[in-house]
Amino acid sequence: MKNLIIILFVTVFSYTGLYAQETNDTDQTEITDKKSGKDEYSIQVDGLGCPFCAYGLEKKFKDFKGIKNVNIEMETGMFTFTYPADKALSVEVVENKVEEAGYTAVNTTIVRSDGSVEKNTAVVSLLAEDAEGAVISKAIQVWGNCGMCEARIEKTSKEIEGVISADWDKNTKILMLEYDSEQTDSSVIEAAIAKSGHDTENAKADESNYNNLPACCLYERKQE
Amino acid sequence: MKNTIYSFSLLIFLFIVACDEQKVSKWQEVEKVELAEKIAPIGLVFQNDRLWLADGDNNRLVEVNENSGEIIQSLGNFERPMHIASFNNKLFIPEYGNDKITILENTSRDSLEVGLALDAPAGIHISESGDIAIADFYNHQILLKKNDKWISVGKKGKADGEFHYPTDVQIINNKLFVADAYNNQVQVFDLKGNHLQTIGKETGLNAATGIYVDDHSLYVTDFENDRVLIFDLEGKLKQIISENLDKPTDLIIHKNQLYVINYKGKFINKYKLQ
16 A cells, blocks of 8 residues: 555656656747747838849848848849847838838838737828818929939938828939928928938938938039 | 042042041941840850850859840859859859859859958959959959959049949959949059059949950940940040940950840840941
8 A cells, every 4th residue: 555655656746747847848949939939021122223232231131140031022122031039120120221221111011920910101192182281293303313212212202291292203303292281391301302312402411311322322413 | 630630539538538437337236135034134254155144133143045045054052143254164253142252163163262351242354364353342442363462452432543332343454444333434453453544434324333345445334324335445435325225234245246234124235346
């Protein structure tokens, strides 16, 4: 009887110990999985016309230690990569990095390792019929060079509240604007464009903002 | 009688002059070859009579049939191959993405030992005597190897001897020619790195991405303007090709025919002197 009790005790004790170990292992595995989990980033980038600069975007992101599977689809402008979940980057950080490289991030989607999804909202321009004041159409000269400039100038314009449409022609250097006069005016729009690095007919970019433009965007500046 | 002789002589003289003027040849397009399978060509080279393209978007080298544009063979696992070169039956591939020059001989790969660190190599050329020049894009310099010694030529800037993202190089007749892409010009140096000449200012070049030089002329791709500019070696503009190009990135003359590759259009233009 005594022996039976001992055997029973040892058996229960061993089982309990094994169970605890398994649970611990599972927890560790889960923790390890989560730690080794990757977030997946997809950014729709506008203005990818020049391969020398586009490949540079890939290279700049390789500065993030641990980044993997970096890829740019030139045809679609889709820029993707994976990054360790424990070093999660926010949508804002990613888009700022893209813009530092001279590109324009249009849409960003992050699929976290736990399955959750984060997105930015694309720039949405005001509709003409929703304008509160008179709709003004204006042509403004804006200096730039290429498709990347076009994407940057137009997105910067459309981010201004009250802008209905912005269309820049790289050959004529003319930006065709439509905006709600109650909400904004052309000087505000021109100031924002200058801040992005592009001289306009009435606003000049700071030297540092101009110099931060990527190579193919460095338009010839008017001599004063 | 005397007046008749003079008039006749004058007529003959004018006729000879006119004939001489008619002898000035221009490059005329003879064929446009569409490339197969979304090849986005950045660089090209002939190895013997085989045409190789660096397909940067797809991280591969492709040998293509120059008449049909079809792929004969495809070699992958490159990281953004750029302006390639051929020497002694080997292909030299600057890999922009991983900062190295890969040497390809048949199927075997090796790395070129470079004396200085590269940052996005965009072009390479090896001269007949074995001198090597590399366009080091993000470092805004050219690495030049002569007599087994590497030197660095240039730095970032807009002055003579300075570069803004150089993308292509060629060594010929003891001179180094550099496609100084985003200064929108070509610069010429001796093989000690001394600046000799700047070509292309005032021509409206916008991204001088690719060059080819022979004994008489300098050929330059004007990427953003969809043009090819042809200069004599003094720097005088001789011809502008501005039709049927779509983001030209590189060019070469092979067997008296000019080949221009188009990155966006994904085709090759061929020209002959006529």
